[in-house]
Amino acid sequence: MSIDTAVVLAAGEGTRLRPLTRNRPKPMLPAANRPILKYVFDALVAADVRQIVVVVGYKRGRVQDHFGPTYAGVDLKYVTQHKQLGSGHALHQAREAVDGSTLVVNGDRVIDANIVRDVVDEFERSGDPSMAVLERPETSQYGAVVLHEGDVAELVEKPDTDEYRLINAGVYAFESSVFPAIDATERSDGELALTDTIGRLMDDGRVRGVRTEGMWVDATYPWDLLTVADEVLARGHVDEPQREGATWVDPAANVHDAAILQGPVVVGPDCEIGPGAVVGPNAALGQNVTVGANATVRNSVLDTDTRVESGSTLIDAVTGQDVTLGAGTVVPGGPADVRVGREVFEDQRLGAVVADRVTAEGDASFSPGTLVGPDAHIGTSVRAGGRIAGGAEVVR
């Protein structure tokens, strides 16, 4: 019973990553300098998947525009989940596109091929529905799993106790009977969670839990993109060719001879880095990023089309796409207490999160933990801090 088809769930926004998700869903946010979803596709292709069905929804154009009709010779078929009513509902949208057994994978977490292969092996051996299970010190943000002799005995979403140590990695293998099982699953609060369907499958028979150890990296909050980048760079999982040490530079990037790259660092295509700039360690530059003369960029993720003008300093910064930071911008870096809604996250490593299409004129500075919404305009010499709403006009 071999599996050559996968359904990738990429329809959800990922609201906890706002304001970075204004124009694209979480799977399109950068892990270092390429979309999270690209890692998922790479893992599937490496595990010999030949057909990928992508369930898209929120801002689906961004997924479709980026990947087009194939990835690495594998057909991508897009199906749309018009309303995001849970992971089971998302998978159900793919029922017409799937013929027989299928892998099901969350599109919003960086994974590697080992996880996929382990699930495929167990499914092919046992013939039972199978899911990847990982050991994690912290399970409260995820689905906790209890195994009994390799079978899933218990599934607890976001447990509020610390008695669990295994989590659901979001990589599954099912027979096509999963679709009628979804049909038969009751919705709770209007949503249809895939884990509820798995609960039904557990009642009807066995669901195998596959202990696996591969790369598995998730971002829950915007500043997590910094640690995701660290992990990806530490493993060298980037597209660009290696120059020396942990330095990867696209051939179509323009790095001035008098600029310094300190690994680990990755520089995407069409980037320009000016004389005297110091980029890295732990810096990831997407496509067409400009770092002006004598600027410093460290522990930061700068997404596509970001412009950092000369003399700026960015530490622990995450920028969205098409962000412009004028000359002499300063983001001095974390740690900081970050407020999101009513919650306060203490002591986070975060200089600033600057969402898509923000423009900061020169000489602006951002106190640790600043979150800037999309399209905001920060005037010259502004001392920004806290949370700045999307579209806001901030003057000194």
Add this chain to the structure above:
Amino acid sequence: MCGIIGCVGRVDETLDVLVHGLSKLEYRGYDSAGVALSGDRVDVCKKSGKIEDLRGALESRSIGGAAGIGHTRWSTHGPPTDANAHPHLDCTGDVAVVHNGIIENYQSLRDELATAGHTFKSDTDTEVVPHLVEDALADGADNEAAVREAIARLEGSYAVAVVVSGDDTIYAARNDSPLVLGIDDGDDERGPAYYLASDVPAFRDFTDRVVYLADGEFATLSADSWRVSDVDGNAVDKVVDTVDWDPEETGKSGYDHFMLKEIHEQPRAIRQCLRGRVDEMAATVDIGDLGDLLPTGVQFVACGTSYHAALYGAQLLRNAGIPAHAFLASEYATSPPPIGDALVVGVTQSGETADTLSALREARKRGARTLAVTNTVGSTVARECDHELYIRAGPEIGVAASKTFASQLAALNLFTLGTTRVDGVRDTIGALRDLPSNIQTILDESRAEAVAEEYVDSNAYFFIGRGLQYPVALEGALKMKEITYKHAEGFAAGELKHGPLALVTEDTPVFAVVTGDGEMARKTIGNVKEVEARDAPVVAVTDGQSDVGRYADEVLEVPETHPQAAAVLANVQLQLVSYHVADKLGRSIDKPRNLAKSVTVE
């Protein structure tokens, strides 16, 4: 104006390969289609209508053969009927021919053949070819010699492919119409297979190794070998090129239409166009040896959308102090202006546009240097011109050009920056580098669909612009005509009051492209007020720098940028409006009636 496919070596799969190839070529024409397979006899199936109609007709037939040819037609001689569809047969039914182009001496050949007793079943020029082959065979020639003899009689433009019963070979030749071979030498498990087509996508799913035939060359494809020879039959050594783009770039990636997909691909297309060619910090542009051209005058020749790009390019050069003009290629070919020392630049997406090729040939005949600005590597225009500049937009399938126009504008900026001495190079390069994200902003936030909804029932649409936005107004109107079938006209804003204003009523929305806040914007706003006084709805496409929004019923915003980049951005909004109007009207957006992607007839 048609599409040709051929295949040998695929045994039982021949028919599937042909039909698949035709579906990839449908953009070249689609009023009828057909296939012929040669085994012991020649089996033919052909049908007027779309490829789907041919598929339907094939379901009730069992036809097979080791060598096959197929054709999708866009009528030039005779209406789209089953009889006029290709392939065409001789009297015996042993010779089948597909053809793209126009045989200029077909009437005299046909008269001659009819007098000799041949019976014609169609109105096409093509049908003379199988009968000529038939005569040569009757005179004792072998198959290849017979086809050669027939080809030698033809005048005009053609890509021709022929199969003969009892022979697993395809014979093909070209003159002024595109023809490319696909080479798959096979491996341990399968034998070789060879293909031929008007364009690479037809067989790109099977091989990425291609051989571009030159005019006058003759190709012989059999199950185990391929050969290219000249008119006299001497073997020609051909280079086998590898095409780099992915075949599946020709899928729709989740969109309803290729056109919308291609509109969304513009950020990527511009990135590819600029890649490795600009250095903002050093303020330099690298377009290879084109940088040494330093033209003292430029004449552009182009058709349709490419002509609008040419108008834009000519303005850029004039702004840089170089005398430059854009000409409609079809006019230039027959009444060329004095050329002097001017560089003649042909702008053509496909590189096969017959009118443009003919204008360039006319220029070359008069001793001019020529440059091709094209999207298609290995195309006729690239081979015939002295220089070429590729726009690198990737394959475009929608018949109405969208991303290739944006890429043409970007490439013409590179050409101007690279060959002239102008001020502000760094700012211009910066604006070009900002284009992808600025276009993305429009794609994310455009209100074009709502505007389309509002005005979908209007009688006519007018588009006005000034300076670099004048070509954009023309292109906006052309797009509207092409895909919505509605009346649409573009005007230089200042011309409106000299006549066209008489057409303006409360039922004719006027799209005014107004960017910047300089003199041009002020003057165009004056024209907007003239329109408004006639109660016409006004849709302003603007970067918000001027107050045109106050006089407009609807505003379509574009990000503020350099004037040269603003034209590219404004055009994206107009593309989206036309697309959504056409979609709401239920038009065949990717294949508008009566139109084909690349017009390979004059």
